Amino acid sequence: MVAYGPVFGETSHRCPSSPHSPGFHPMDAASPVDGQRLVFSEFDQSQLGRYMLEQSDVLVFILGADGLIRYANPVVQQRLGLEPKDLVGLDFFAALSTGVESARLARLVKAKTPLLPAHARIELRGPRGAAHSFFCTASFSPEGQGREIVLMARPAGEISSRTLLAEDSAALALFQNAPHAIFLHEPALGRVLQANTLALNLACCELQDLLGRDMQELLPFLSPLSLEAATAGQGIDTSLRARSGRLTPVSVTTSRVELDGRVRFLSFVRDLSVERRAETERMASEARFKMALDRLMDGFCLLAPRRDGAGEIEDFRFSYANPAAREALLIPAGETDRATLSGVFAASTARSLRDVFATVMRSGRDVNFDRIRLEQPARAAVFALHVCKHGEGVAISLRDETERAGYEQALAGKERSLSALLAHLPVGVFYVDLGAPQSPILNQSAMDLLGSGPETLDYRTCGRGLLADLAGNPLPDEQLPFNRLLRHPSAYRNDGLQLIRPGHSPVRLDIAVSPLRDESGRLAAMVAVFNDITRRVALEAQLSQSQRMQALGTLAGGIAHDFNNVAQAISGSLELAKRSLDSGHSAYGNICAAQKAASRVTSLTAQLLSASKQRLEAAQTADAAPLIEETAMLLRGTIDKRIEVVVEVARDCWPAVLEPGRLQQSLLNLALNARDAIEGNGVIAIKARNVTFTRDSAELHLECEPGDYVAIAVSDTGVGMPPEIMARIFEPFFSTKPVGKGSGLGLSVVYANMRQVGGWVGVASGRQGTTFTLYFRRGQGSVQRQEREEGPPEPAGTRGGHEHILIVDDEPEILEIAGEILTDTGYRVETAQDGVGALERLRRQPDIDLVLLDLTMPRMNGADAIKAIREESLAPCVVAMSGFASGLDTDDLIKLGADAFLPKPYSLSQLTRVVREQLDLHPRRKA
Structure with a gap:
């Protein structure tokens, strides 16, 4: 399909009459019109087309978009002496055409410029190189038809001898279908003589209404002087006034022609409204785009390569950088055009980026860096970088990730710290996200307590069969930690539970369960904290016992003070009375009996003083073995023979910090209690050994500090004690013996004796008997020999004086x-x-x-x-x-x-x- 016609504007005015009328279009009878372009079929399918191309005396060339000749009509042979078939395939502008206008036309054609000059003077060469001058008109064929160019040329010498538009049907066709509005008018801005279809459309009137009007009316802002400039080939931008008064921006170029011996002007008027609108829209679009780029929080840059003499890329220069990019890359405002990769970045970084950009230009593939460290002269920064090809250079978008990378690194450090903290917490933590309940989070302490890991634990059954109340009753499912929270979604705490696992000692637990809510207030997650308070409960019990002992001891000490004052008065009075009597006096025996009773009161107050923690003798480093043996010998001679007294002292037993008299007193008190607990045959064992407490094991005992101790245990095979009795055994005056069988001070004295020397007492009791263990601090230095202190004999009389x-x-x-x-x-x-x-x-x-x-x-x-x-x-x-x-x-x-x-x-x-x-x-x- 071959086509040619106007490219711009609409053909809305059609007034065909006769082939000789001014409005007649010579191709109307042969070709349909689509309203914009005149189209005709292959040459052998249109008689009128063949007439126009082969019978016209106008030279017709059809060129490809590359300027190569595809068709030439027979007139070429007549005018130039060249065979049309020999011209097909030749470059029209290289083989035939010469001159300045020809060169300009060639550039416009090969650049595919849509607005070709409507009228150009070119030189065409014949077979012997002779040049002939022609006036040429050119137009593009429609889009989609191969973009062919139709050139029609007439010898320049013939234009003045005949009317171009009226007599030549081919020229008329070109005139009517020119891509611009054409007005034929009298010199200067005189009357309009003829106008093509686009001109009528631009003026918004019929041809008969336009003919005879002055061009000055159509171009009110164009002066005759300006028209002279337009005649010189310079386009003049002005406005054309339509019949309705609407002004349309146009560009006017005028040519002088001679028709029938008269000078006429051909004014080529190009409608600039579409072009202006397009330019305005383009500028607005560019402004919007630039505004968007300038307001981007991410940096955006355009870079063009800078090549060396061999054509190799040696650097890239910045052609554009938005404010975010300038700030990130430390490019001063106004210095973008002078900025280069090698100037903005350190040498090694610039080389690396240059290679990356060159690779993108060659391959056309985008490159993306989530994190890349770029060295600059003033700093090193971390960027997210995307590089893509853009024209003959590259476009990059970048975001300074330095601060974010620092935050992420700090966050990662905190996460590691929190993970380490969670892993080393002494309490168990169980976290469940209700959005992903199949993946709970447990720390090691929680797994140790519950005996399993997150892969087997279900938050709804957490603690089933393990948790019980203090009486040992298992918790029902609705009372399990997370189930209880789901039923009543508020934080709660329960320290009255114990964890019972087969093969393990019961663990006293303090469980705190808390809900975690999202922004809307809905329950999103739950966390349970399991705190093993077994040690704490034991220490609290020991502390309570110690405080009771301290209070009771203070009371006992006060009572002892009063007893001693009374005993002093009684014993002193008795001794005075005894002095005044002979041994044979009837009252002498009664006084001696009363003195024995007073002595018993003195012994009782001594025990009260021990219970009140008053130290009678300083502790010293001594060997406990002989003291234990001596006490055992005393016991064997005094207690029931059915009870065996066994002594086991380790050979390497350390010396201990003790007070010998108080040690033996404590052993005797414990052994006598053991005797009372044994019914019939039995064994009392006194054993001594070395023991070392670490920091962890020492925490189980309130009075204990880490270190070395000598442990002396007194065990019996008696009936043992229930827990409620064990809780009170060290209280002064507390006794389970019948009235008159004990004072209730024996164990209180033992407790006080151990406190006086910096030691402490441990007790364990069961159905197989009871064991009291005395813990003495390991002694340092040499062992002092223990000698029984015997007071001096009471003198019969003491020397007085006169003082x-x-x-x-x-x-x-x-x-x-x-x-x-x-x-x-x-x-x-x-x-x-x-x-x-x-x-x-x-x-x-x-x-x-x-x-x-x-x-x-x-x-x-x-x-x-x-x-x-x-x-x-x-x-x-x-x-x-x-x-x-x-x-x-x-x-x-x-x-x-x-x-x-x-x-x-x-x-x-x-x-x-x-x-x-x-x-x-x-x-x-x-x-």
Whole structure:
């Protein structure tokens, strides 16, 4: 199919009449018109087409888009002497056409410019190289038909001798179907003589309405002077006024022609409205695109290659960079056109990017980097980078990921830390996402407690068969941790549960379950925390026991103080009475019996003092083995022969920090309790061994610190104790024995004895018997030999004296008895009932040689009184007395300022001996 005709505009005005009328289109009879283009079929199918192409005296060439000749009509042979068939395949512009206009036309044709010049003067060469001048018109065939170009040429010398438009049917066809509006008018802006279809459409009128009107009306803004410029080949942009008054932007180019000896103007008017709209839209689109690029948060750049002399890419320069790219790449504003890869990046990075960009240009394939580290002179940054081919260069989009990478790295570090924290938490954590309940998260502690991992655990059955209340009753399914939360979706906590697994000891648990909600408030996940509080419960029980013991011990100590004061008055009175009687007196035996009863009271108060944690003797490093053997020998001789006493002491048993007397007292108390628990035949075993507590194992015992200990265990094969009895065994006066069979102080004394030397007591009991274990700290240094201390024989009489003595006590009976005894031995005695009275008496009587001072008194206690005596130097010697503080260390007394300590109750001989000894040690200096 061959076609040619106007490319732009619409052919809405058609006024065919006769073949000789101005409106006649010579191809109307042969070709249908589609409203835009005139189309005719193959040459042999149209008689009129054959007439126009072969019978016309106009040279007709049909060229391909590449400028090669596809057809030439016979007129070519007549005009140029060339065979048309020999021209097919030749480059029209290289083989035939010459001249400036020809070269311009060739460039426009080969560039496929849609707006070809309507009229050009070209030179065509004949067979011998002779050049002939022709006027040529050109137009494109329709789209989709191979984009052929139709050239029609007429000798230039013939144009002035005949009317171009009226007489030549082919020229008329070209005139009517030209791609631009054409007006034939008188010189300057004179009357319109003829107009083609596009001109009528542009003016919005019929031909008869247009003919005779001045061009000045159509082109009101075009002056004759401007028309001269348009005649010189320069296009003038102006506006054309249609009949309706509408102005259309146009470009006007005018040519002078001579018709019938008269000068006429052909004005080629090109409608610029579509072009202007397209340009406006293009500019608006570019502006919108640039605005979008400028507002992008991601960087966007265009880069063009810079080549060396050999054509190799040596660098890339930036042709565009949006603000985000300039900020990310540190390109100053206004410096984009001068920026290059080698200038923006470090040398190694620039080379790598250059190679990547060159590869993209060659392959046409995009390259994407999720994370790439790019070195710049001022910094190193991490970018997300996408590279694609763009024209003769590349386009890149980039995003600075440095901060995000830092955040992600920090987040990853926190996740690792949280994972490590979760893994090492001492509590079990069970997390379930209700969106993915098949993949719960458990830490190691939770898996250890529950005995399985996340692959086998279902949150709905978590704890089934394992969790029980404190009575050992298994929890029903609706009370399991997560099921309870689903039924009542609020956080809860339960510390009254235990975990029971076959082959393991029960574990006391504190379970806290919490809901986790999403943004809408719906339950999204749940987390349960399982805290093993077995140790804590045991320690709390031990602490409670210790606090009860401390409170009861304080009470017992106060009672002991009162007992000792009473015992002192009784024993002192009895001794005075006994002195006044002969041994044969009837009352002498009664007095001796009363003294024995007073001695029993003294023994009871000694146990009360032990229970009140008053230390009687300093602990020392000693070997426990001989003390254990000695105690066992005593037991074998005193208890029922059916009970066997067994001793096992490890050969490498360490020396221990202990007080020998208190150790034996504790062993005797424990052994006697064991005897009472055995019915008939049985065994009491006393065993000693070394034991070391680590930090973890020491946490099980309130009083224990990590280190080495000597453990002495006293076990029996008796009936054991129930838990409710074990909880109270160390309380003073608590006893399960019948009334009159025990004081309830034995185990309290054991507990207090161990606390005094820095040790502690452990107890375990069951159906097979009970074991008490005494833990003594391992001793350091040499072992001291233990020798039984025997007090000096009570002298028949103690030497008295003449010194001045002040006795201070709040008990009148004690003042009276002590004063009488000391007076009988020759001393001058003064008395006072509290510390305030003592200081007043000492200030009035500075010759007092010794002060006997009770430590527990109203108004001013003994400690404050001693301090005041020493500060004022009121007496050379002070002897402290107490029925409560008999456990004070000698160092404590020295710090108080006392020279000696006399515990209550004391015998009269003890009193006179201590007084005499201290007077001899601290004589008053003569003035």
